[in-house]
Amino acid sequence: MTTQYLFAGFGGQGILFAGKLLAYKGLMDGKNVSWLPSYGPEMRGGTANCSVIVSDEPIGAPIVLNPDVLIAMNLPSLDRYENDVVPGGTIYVDSSLIERKVTRDDVTVRYIPATSLAAQKGLDGLANMIIMGNLLNNEGSLASESLEKALGKCISARHADRLQLNRDAMSLGSEL
Amino acid sequence: MADKVLMKGNEAIAEAAILAGCRHYFGYPITPQTEIAAYMAKRMPKIGGTFLQAESEIAAINMVYGASAAGKRVMTSSSSPGISLKGEGISYLAGSDLPAVIVNAQRGGPGLGGIQPSQSDYFQATRGGGHGDYHMIVLTPDSVQEMAELTIKAFDLADKYRMPVMLLADGTIGQMMEPVCFDLAIDPAPEKPWATTGTEGKRAHNVINSLYLNPAELEQTNIERYARYDEIAKNEARYEEYLMDDAEIAVTAFGIAARVTKNAVNEARKEGIKVGLIRPITVWPFPKAPYEKAAEHCKQIISVELNMGQMIEDVRLACNCKIPVSLCSRVGGMIPTPNQVLDAIRAAAKGGK
């Protein structure tokens, strides 16, 4: 089985981090994984996106053109990638930043007001993790050992204080 | 199984270089390879090595020339426009028979071009790039794991044959993260009695030089160097064949293009098309054998490249133009999609070109 994820939003929303966490979790689960960021001027405040593939097979192209799962954290990203999602796929929408609805009816859509929730709950900058919590819960792997290991890999010891905040954000997302 | 870590291709190059005993790195920032310099800047001071940000790519390659002359394992990295600037120094390395490892994380060109991935420096890399008759060994990794393995191989080959070796990567392979295992066999650097490390009053002076004003003498150095190149062509050509045994159509690609092509080949196989992939892992020396073989049982070769058709010339030469070779490519930082390659395969299967 192969799952292709596309994370997209503004630079600074933790797009690359969320993708990296998912890739690391895949690695901890013994899967083949790849993570490919957009790079260049976009990294410095413009749109950012990253392709993550988790697969039981060797991975060919690391570029995700038709995601099974799209995480759209701003309107330009939804506008740009909505039609690329495979039929039957899933779109996660940060509904506090994107006012419009997804127009397709052949995909599952989850509207999560992640950015405003993060602000309300004192989890500033962790809207990405709220969505991740929801995503992982839907995939049935939120409480996995591999996720804890992946978190440990993605958050350096220097920022250990951030670890619990990330867990809190994911737990909040999973309850939605 | 040894531990795997997730790492960017560029970082894997840097870590592998350190494992290979490289303690001297000279570079100049340019997208999309700057992670290599950043990694070296962080690590080198902690392991007694040298990281130096040079004033230009020209200075960087000449610092490499100096450290290599002094017998050290040394590396520089850059991307396309910067590699052009290094061309002079690479020619001098080749002309002075000095080992060095040069990384090119290619981006679109010509000129300032763009910063997105490309393979448009194929000619520059495989034909030498600088002035004069010379070659570099050119390695083309297609995964983060290969970035690590071929970096170590690059140092070995550079020392073994006393010549510059290029790791010809691209923006995608450099920027992507994949699991990588560093539990790799390392050969220590050989003795270098030719190095300019000081005579210590115990031997005649060593001279590192590429100047020969006597043309007969210069001719001889070229002939001897090319004899060495013949050995390399015989011993060091590397490639991967994927589903080629019964293939009627061969697709050939290296680096990121090979990754895309593998997807297309798998899809085409599902449609019942007998297609396989030839992936060169060295593009100099160019691996001729798989193409000679393919020319016997395939009706067409499709060359998938991120340029206007450069490797295709070597492919045609390798199969002696016995079967048609067509091009499937995107340029300027665009990457062909698996569907584009699949369409090319389907067209070939129908007998078109």
Add this chain to the structure above:
Amino acid sequence: MVVFDKPKALLDVPLHYCPGCTHGIIHRLVAEVIDELGIEGRTIGIAPVGCAVMAYDYFACDMIEAAHGRAPAVATGVKRSDPEHNVVFTYQGDGDLASIGTAEIVHAAARNENITVIFINNAIYGMTGGQMAPTSLVGQVTQTSPYGRDPKLCGYPVKICEMLAELEGPEYLERVTVNSVPNVRKAKKAIKKAFQNQLDGKGFSLVEVISACPTNWGMTPQKALEWIDSDMIPYYPLGVYKDRSANSEVAK
């Protein structure tokens, strides 16, 4: 009793320089200094492109031939590969150092790279047959300034010592000449200091030697030595342009 001998750091081979050229004197001074400091066994010299290109055949220490202008970068690579052991000098002409290699020399100086630079300024490209150099004087006739160097067309000659002295980096900058016995003695003193500084870990030391090129200046050797006094030195005054250690000792 031997009263005059060739320095050991110079190999016993004939030099290719023209009659009256001062490269031979300067080679000898460098070699004498290497002998006196006893460092031949750990010295690596970097030869330039220009008349001194074949210096690698003359010096007995290990030698590297660099691309045009890149000697300071090559020297950096060698020095950094074993900073405690290697004694590294570059020997560069004015086209090499002050034209094509300006970036390399400026940044080696700015880094206070612990190397010794011998800079030969004879205001002309010798090896290619007498073209205008970055240091050719205003009005100087050369193959590529046949009507005399016109500042409106090609600007003014570059004063390297003055220029580098503006940098925080370099340890020691001095301009000398070799057109008379007393000047040769002063030049040797400066070259020795430039090597001693490196041994003491003080950093970048450059000695600019105003040199004669009778062949391409179209003068007799004698006239060329006089021309240094009459024309070169007024524009390129001799003296110490920077000596950080000396200055800090004075400050104490």
